[in-house]
Amino acid sequence: MVSNAVRNNPELNRYELAVEGHVAAAYYQLKPGIITFVHTEVPNELAGKGVGSALARGALDDARAQGLKVVAQCPFIGAYIAKHGEYGDLLL
DSSP: OOSSOEETTTTTTEEEETTTTEEEEEEEEEEETTEEEEEEEEEOGGGGTTHHHHHHHHHHHHHHTOOEEEEEOHHHHHHHHHGGGGGGGGGG
């Protein structure tokens, strides 16, 4: 289980999760009221450890807290939302 905190890095337009010396990232584009997730990267060293899911959950929770609607261009984020129906209301 990943316990690190997901943080927004607006300078790089991405959410980040640092684990074991590596950084997973979910890249986004912002428009007024809308966040579009375009790509998610999880280093091979972190594969299978729940890092991608923790990153998606943290990014989506933050989008909800900001009142943003979500466009899931990124297949990983789209699949995460499909598996976790509690985030379905965020989709534009």
